[in-house]
Amino acid sequence: MPSKRSAAWLAENGAVAALVVLVVALSLLSSDFLSLTNLLNVGVQAAVTAILAFGSTFVIVTGGIDLSVGSVAALSAITLAWTATEGGLPWPAAVVLSLATGVACGLVNAALIAYGKLPPFIATLAMLGIARGLALVISQGSPIAMPEAVSHLGDTVGRFLPIPVLVMLVMGVVAAVILNRTYPGRAMYAIGGNEEAARLSGIKVSRIKLVTYALSGAFAAVAGVVLASRLASAQPQAAAGYELDAIAAVVIGGASLSGGKGRALGTLVGALILAVLRNGLNLLSVSAFWQQVVIGVVIALAVLVDTLRRRGTN
Amino acid sequence: MILRAEGLTKSFPGVRALDGVDLSLRPGEVHVLLGENGAGKSTLIKILSGAYRPDDGRVLMDGRPVEIRDAGDARRLGISTIYQEFNLVPELSVAENLSLGRPPRRFGLIDSAAMMRRGGELLDRVGVRVDPRTPVRRLGIARMQMVEIAKALALDARVLIMDEPTAVLTTGEVGKLFEIVRRLRDDGVAIVFITHHLEEIAEIGDRVTVLRDGRSVAEVPAGTSQDELVRLMVGRPIDQQFPRRPAELGEPLLSVRGLTRTGAFDDISFEVRAGEVVGLAGLVGAGRTEVARAVFGADRYDAGEVFVRGRRLPPADVHAAMEAGLGLVPEDRKGQGLVLGADIGENLGLVTLRDATRAGFVDLKGQRAAAARVAGQLGIRMTGLDQEVRTLSGGNQQKVVIGKWLVAEAGVLILDEPTRGVDVAAKVEIYQLVNALTDSGHAVLMISSDLPEVLGMSDRILVMARGRLVGELPAAEATQDGVMALAVTDVAGSRAE
Numbered sequence: 001m002p003s004k005r006s007a008a009w010l011a012e013n014g015a016v017a018a019l020v021v022l023v024v025a026l027s028l029l030s031s032d033f034l035s036l037t038n039l040l041n042v043g044v045q046a047a048v049t050a051i052l053a054f055g056s057t058f059v060i061v062t063g064g065i066d067l068s069v070g071s072v073a074a075l076s077a078i079t080l081a082w083t084a085t086e087g088g089l090p091w092p093a094a095v096v097l098s099l100a101t102g103v104a105c106g107l108v109n110a111a112l113i114a115y116g117k118l119p120p121f122i123a124t125l126a127m128l129g130i131a132r133g134l135a136l137v138i139s140q141g142s143p144i145a146m147p148e149a150v151s152h153l154g155d156t157v158g159r160f161l162p163i164p165v166l167v168m169l170v171m172g173v174v175a176a177v178i179l180n181r182t183y184p185g186r187a188m189y190a191i192g193g194n195e196e197a198a199r200l201s202g203i204k205v206s207r208i209k210l211v212t213y214a215l216s217g218a219f220a221a222v223a224g225v226v227l228a229s230r231l232a233s234a235q236p237q238a239a240a241g242y243e244l245d246a247i248a249a250v251v252i253g254g255a256s257l258s259g260g261k262g263r264a265l266g267t268l269v270g271a272l273i274l275a276v277l278r279n280g281l282n283l284l285s286v287s288a289f290w291q292q293v294v295i296g297v298v299i300a301l302a303v304l305v306d307t308l309r310r311r312g313t314n
Numbered sequence: 315m316i317l318r319a320e321g322l323t324k325s326f327p328g329v330r331a332l333d334g335v336d337l338s339l340r341p342g343e344v345h346v347l348l349g350e351n352g353a354g355k356s357t358l359i360k361i362l363s364g365a366y367r368p369d370d371g372r373v374l375m376d377g378r379p380v381e382i383r384d385a386g387d388a389r390r391l392g393i394s395t396i397y398q399e400f401n402l403v404p405e406l407s408v409a410e411n412l413s414l415g416r417p418p419r420r421f422g423l424i425d426s427a428a429m430m431r432r433g434g435e436l437l438d439r440v441g442v443r444v445d446p447r448t449p450v451r452r453l454g455i456a457r458m459q460m461v462e463i464a465k466a467l468a469l470d471a472r473v474l475i476m477d478e479p480t481a482v483l484t485t486g487e488v489g490k491l492f493e494i495v496r497r498l499r500d501d502g503v504a505i506v507f508i509t510h511h512l513e514e515i516a517e518i519g520d521r522v523t524v525l526r527d528g529r530s531v532a533e534v535p536a537g538t539s540q541d542e543l544v545r546l547m548v549g550r551p552i553d554q555q556f557p558r559r560p561a562e563l564g565e566p567l568l569s570v571r572g573l574t575r576t577g578a579f580d581d582i583s584f585e586v587r588a589g590e591v592v593g594l595a596g597l598v599g600a601g602r603t604e605v606a607r608a609v610f611g612a613d614r615y616d617a618g619e620v621f622v623r624g625r626r627l628p629p630a631d632v633h634a635a636m637e638a639g640l641g642l643v644p645e646d647r648k649g650q651g652l653v654l655g656a657d658i659g660e661n662l663g664l665v666t667l668r669d670a671t672r673a674g675f676v677d678l679k680g681q682r683a684a685a686a687r688v689a690g691q692l693g694i695r696m697t698g699l700d701q702e703v704r705t706l707s708g709g710n711q712q713k714v715v716i717g718k719w720l721v722a723e724a725g726v727l728i729l730d731e732p733t734r735g736v737d738v739a740a741k742v743e744i745y746q747l748v749n750a751l752t753d754s755g756h757a758v759l760m761i762s763s764d765l766p767e768v769l770g771m772s773d774r775i776l777v778m779a780r781g782r783l784v785g786e787l788p789a790a791e792a793t794q795d796g797v798m799a800l801a802v803t804d805v806a807g808s809r810a811e
Contacts, residue, residue, distance in 0.1 A: 181678065183671040190664055193653035200612055200650055201664040201718065202636035260655045 014306060015253050015269040022273060026280040033283055040162055046275035047164035048073075048227045050268055052242055053249035054175035055219025057267045058212045060250050061179065063192040063259025064113065064120035066216045068127035070242035072105045073224030074235070075135040080225055081144035081234035091147040099221045105131055106217025107210060114206035128243070135236040143233040153229035164226050168268075171222060176264035184211045192259025248295075249274055252302040273298070315377070316341045316504045317362075317393075317473050322371035324357050326705070329697070331357040333528040334371065339473060339504040344495060346515050346536060347508045349525035350547055350709070350737035355508055358525070359475050362506075363395040364388040394466035395475040398482075398735070400458050401465075404451035408461055409433030411450055412468050436464040440494050456487040463494060474498065475506040480514060481735055484598055484763070492518050510737055512540045548739045556770025557742065558789075559749045563773075564588030565623070567757040568640070568726045570609055573618035578604045579781040582618070586726065586757040591748060593772030593789075594761045596801045601781040602761045603645050606728045609759075610642040611635040622726060636665060641719030643712070645730040645761075651715035652703050659685040659699035661714050665722035688717045693743060709740025716747065727751065730761045745771055765794045777801055 026033045052069045059066040080098035083089045089097070105127055112123035156162045179185040187208045190198040199205050223242075228234040253270030255262025277298060281291045319337040323330070332354045339345050349355050360366040362373065364382040372379050375391055382388050388395070402411050409430050410417070418428035433446035442460040450458060459479060466474050476495075480488045495518060499505060507519060515522060519536030524546040532546050566585040573582040579601040586592045594602050608615040614630040621627070622638040644650040652661055662685035663670070670677045685699055692713040696706065703714055712732065719727055729748075733741045748758055748771060762768045768775055775792050777785040777800040785800040 181675045183668050183674075183676055186660075186667050186676055189656065189660070190653050190667075193655050194649075196650045197653050198664070199632060200610075200642060200644060201667075202633045203664070203667065204633055260653065 015266055015273065015302065018252075018302065018305075019269055019273050019276065022276050022280070026276065026283070030280065030283040033280060036160070038279065038283070040156070040160070040165070042272075042275050042279045043165040043168070044162045044230065045279060046271045047162075047168040048223045048230075048239070049242060049245045049249055049274060050168045050271035051171045051219055051223035051226060052239075052246040053253075053267045053271050054171050054264055055216035055223075056243075056246040056250050057175060057179070057253075057255060057262050057264060058185075058188060058215045059120070060247070060255050060257060061188045061192050061259065061262040062209065062212050063195070063257075064209070064212070065124065065247065065257070066106075066109065066213065067121065067124040067243050068105060068109060068131055069216060069220040069223070069246055070239040071128045071131035071135065072102055072217055072220040073227065073239040073242065074237070075105065075131040075138075075224070076102045076221035077146075077224035077228035077234035077238065078135045078139050078144060078236055080150065081146050081228065082138050084147040084150070085144055091149045094147065095150065095225070098225060099218055102217035102219075102221025102224070103214045104217070105220075106213040106215065109217070110206075110210040110213035113213070114209040132236075132240070139234070139236040141236060143231075143235045145233050146228050150225065151229045151232050153226055154232065164230060167222065167226055171219060172264050172268050175219070175267075178215070179262075179264055184208055188212055189260055192261070194260075245271075245274060248299045252299065254306060270302075273302070315339065316375065318374040318377075319358075319362070320372055320374070322358065322361055322368045322373075324361065324366060324368050330528055332361070332368070335525065335528070335530045337523055337530065338533075339506065341472070341504050342499050342502045343520040344499050344505045344507050344518055344536075346519040346522040347506055347525065348515070348522050348543060348547055350707075350739050353525040353547070353737070354528040355525055356477070357528075359395060359477060359506065359508070362388070362393055362473075362475060364393075389469055392470055392472035393475065394469055394471035394473070395477070396459070396462045396466060396479060397477050400462055402450045402458060402461060405449060407433075407447050407449055408437070408444055408453070409446035411461060412436050412446070412465055414465075432468075433464075436468050437461075439467055439497075440464045441490075441497070455482045456484070456490070459483070459491070460494070463498075467498075471503060473504045473506065475508075477508050478510065478735060479507070480509055480511060488514070510735070512543055512738075515540075515543065544738060547737075555738075555742070556767065557745055557749065558591070558771045558773075559753070560773055561589035561749075561752040561755075563590050564755060567623055568609070568759065569621040569624075570605075571619045571621075573605065573608060573615055573620065575604065575608060575613075575615045577781075579608070579778075582778075582783055584776055584783065584786075586759050588725075588755045588757055589752045590774065591752055591758045591760055591772050593768040593775040594759060594778065595763075595765065595768045595775055595797050596778035598763060600778040600801065602778050603730055604781075605778070606642065606730050606759070606761055607644075609635075610640055610728060612642065636722065636724070639723070639725035640728070641665070641722065641724030641726065642728045643715050643719065643730060643732055645734070647708070647711055647715055647735075652711060654704040655702065657700045657702055658689060658694065658696055658706070658714055661703050662688055662699075662717050662721050665718045665724075669722075684721045685717075688720045691720070692717050692747065707737075707740075709736040709743070712736055712740070712744065713747075716744070725755070726757045726759070728759045728761070731763065732760065733762070733764065733767060741767075765797060768797065769794060 032038055055069060056066055076098045079101045080094045083097050084091050084094035109123050109127050112118045113120050153163050187203045190203060191205055191208060195205060227238055249270035250267050252273055253266025277295060315338050317339040322332050322335045324332040335358055347355050361368050364384045364387050380391055412433045413429050418425045430446050437444055440460050440463050444457055479491060495505060515536050522534050522536055523530055524532045526549055564587055566587045568586040571583045574580050582605050596602050607613045609620050611630055611632040619626055622640055627638055628634050648654060659682055663681040670681050694710050694713045732744055751758060769792055772789050775787045775789060776783055777797055779801055
C-alpha cells in the first residue's frame with residue numbers, strides 16, 4: 001500500500017523535512033551558512049550532543065530516561081585525563097578506564113532501577129549529582145590537560161573531515177545496528193512497548209536494562225572524551241545540561257518518552273536540527289538569551305507536530 | 315425512535331470497517347448488537363460515542379440529524395458509553411468519580427456534602443450498596459461497572475451503550491446487572507447491549523441487530539433461536555460449538571507438586587500429559603490464575619515443585635520455564651500478552667528473539683519467515699505482518715499471543731481464559747487449534763470461567779475453590795452442576811477428593 005508507506009515515511013522522517021526547511025531558510029537568510037567551514041563547524045557542534053543522544057535513545061526506547069549523561073561524560077573525561085597525567089598510565093589504558101567509568105555509572109543507574117525499583121528519573125537524577133561531584137573531587141575543580149595522543153580526536157583530517165563528526169557517524173551506525181539487529185536492541189523495544197508482556201515472553205528485563213544503561217554510560221564516556229579533546233582539556237564542569245539537549249534530540253527525532261519508539265537516524269537528525277538552529281541564530285546575531293527561547297519553542301513545536309500527525313493517522 | 319443511524323460507513327487503511335450500517339433504537343428497549351469480532355460493533359459504538367467520525371451516513375436523534383464530533387457532543391445528546399476498560403480514576407472516591415468534571419460547588423469550593431449526597435442517590439438508583447467515600451480501586455470489577463452505570467445516569471443518559479458488560483462478571487453478578495438494565499429500560503432509557511453470550515440475549519434483550527463484515531445483515535426479535543443467531547452472525551451454521559477431539563495420551567509433560575503460596579493457593583498438585591487438555595475450573599478469585607503464573611515462573615511460590623518433562627524448574631524464572639518448553643497465554647491479553655504498538659511480526663517473534671540471535675545479530679529474516687508461517691497456520695486476519703497488533707480484533711489478537719508460543723515450539727501451553735472477549739467463530743478456531751496441538755503431542759492446561767467451554771474442551775477437569783484443588787472429574791462424567799457444586803465448596807470444612 002503506497003499511501004500507507006508514504007504516510008509511514010513521513011511520520012518517521014518529519015524531522016528530516018524540518019531539517020531541510022531549516023537549512024534552506026538559513027542559507028537564504030545568511031550567506032555564510034552554506035560555506036564549508038561553517039557546515040563542518042555545525043557538524044562538530046552537533047557531534048557531542050548526538051553521541052550523548054544515541055546513548056539516550058536506548059534508554060528512551062525502553063521507556064526510561066537518563067538525566068546523568070552530561071555528568072557521566074565529564075567524569076569519564078576527567079578520569080581519562082587524570083589517570084594519564086597524574087596517574088601516569090599509558091593513554092590506551094586511560095581510555096579503557098574512562099569507558100569503564102561510563103559503563104560503571106550506567107550499571108549503577110540500572111541496578112537502582114531494575115533491582116531497587118527506583119523510577120529512572122530519580123535514579124539518574126542522583127547519578128547526575130554523584131558523577132558531577134566525583135568529577136569535581138578528582139580534578140579538584142580545575143581543568144586537566146588531555147594526553148596529546150587522545151586530543152587528536154578533536155582534529156580535522158585533511159581539510160574536510162573533523163574527527164568528532166567521524167566519531168559521531170560511527171557511534172550512530174553502532175547505535176542503529178544495536179537497536180535494529182541485536183537481541184538487546186529488539187528487546188528494548190518490547191520492554192518499552194509493554195514490560196510485562198516482554199517479561200512473560202521470557203525476556204530478562206532486568207538484564208536488558210543493565211545493558212541499556214551501560215550503553216548509555218559508554219556513549220556518554222565517548223562524548224565526554226570527544227568534547228575534552230576538542231577543548232584539549234578535561235573540565236569538571238563540561239557538558240553540564242547536555243542531558244536535556246540529548247533528550248530533546250531524541251524526542252525531536254520521533255521517539256516517544258512512553259517507550260517503544262525511537263531510531264538512531266531520527267536522533268541524529270534531532271541533534272543536527274539543534275546544532276543548525278544554534279549556529280544559524282549565531283550567524284544572524286540573535287542574542288544568546290533569545291536563542292534559548294527559540295530552541296524551547298522549536299522543541300515544543302517539533303513534538304506537537306509529531307503528536308498531531310500521529311493523531312491524524314490513527 | 316430515539317436514535318437512528320442510517321448508512322454509516324467507515325474505512326481504515328486496508329479495511330472497510332462499516333459499510334452502510336443501519337441501527338434504530340426505541341426508548342425503553344434493550345437492543346442487542348451481535349456480531350463476530352471484526353464485524354464492526356466497536357466501530358459503530360465509537361461513531362455513536364464520538365470517538366470516530368463516519369465517512370458517510372448520518373445519525374438522527376428524535377428524528378433530527380445530529381453531528382457527534384467528540385465525546386462532549388455525545389454527552390450533550392444523552393449518549394453514554396461503558397467500555398470494557400472502565401473510565402474511572404482508581405485513587406478517587408466513588409462520589410468524586412460520579413461528579414468527575416462537574417463537582418457541585420459552593421462559593422467556588424467543592425461542596426463535599428452535596429457530592430456525597432448526589433453520589434449516594436445515584437448509587438441507590440442502580441441499586442448498589444457502596445459507601446460513596448470508598449476509593450474506586452477498592453471495589454471489585456462488578457461494582458466498578460455499577461459505578462460506571464451510575465456515572466452514565468449522572469449524565470442523564472437517554473442512550474446507554476454497554477460493550478460486553480458481562481464478559482468480566484460471575485453468574486451472580488450478571489443477574490444483578492440484568493436487574494439494573496431492566497430498571498433503566500423501564501425508565502425509558504434505550505440500551506445498546508453487546509455480548510458474545512448467546513444465552514443472555516433472550517433473557518435481557520428485546521431486539522437484535524446482527525452485524526457481519528461491516529454490514530447490518532438482520533434485525534430480529536431477541537427470542538430468535540441461538541442456532542439462527544449464529545447462522546446470521548457467521549453466515550453459515552456452526553455444527554459443533556466445542557469440537558474436542560481427544561488425542562492419544564503420552565508421558566506427563568507438566569507435573570506440579572505441593573505448590574503453595576501463603577494467602578493465594580495451597581498444596582496444589584496435578585499432572586498434564588502429552589495430548590491432554592486439563593481444564594482448571596473454579597470461581598473468579600479461586601486462585602487459578604495465581605497458580606498458572608507461579609507454574610510459569612511469573613510469580614514466586616513458597617513451597618512445592620514444578621517439573622516439565624521430568625526436569626525441575628527453578629522458581630520465579632520465566633526464562634527457564636520458557637526454555638523448558640512451557641508457554642503462558644495470560645488472562646489479560648492487552649496488558650500482559652501483547653506489545654500493542656508493535657506489529658504482528660514483532661509480537662510473534664518475541665519469545666524466540668534470543669534463540670534467533672547468531673553471533674550477536676538477530677536473524678530477522680528467519681523470525682519473519684517463522685511469523686509468516688504461524689500467522690498462516692492460525693489464519694490471522696491481517697493486512698500483513700507489519701500491521702500494528704493494536705488494530706486487530708480480539709480474536710486475532712489472541713491468535714497472535716498463542717502464535718508466539720507456536721513459533722517458540724512450546725510443548726506445554728497454559729491458556730488462561732483463552733476465549734474471553736473472542737467471538738463465536740474465532741472461539742471455534744481456537745478450539746480447533748487446541749485439538750491440533752494435542753494431536754501433535756502438546757499438553758494444554760486451560761483455565762476458563764466459561765463452564766460449557768471447560769466441559770466441552772477438556773479431557774479432565776480440576777476444580778479450585780479458595781486456593782485449593784477441591785476435585786477432579788473426567789470430562790465424560792462432569793456436568794455443569796457437578797463442577798459448580800465443587801467450585802463453591804467451603805474448603806474450611808473437608809476437601810472433596
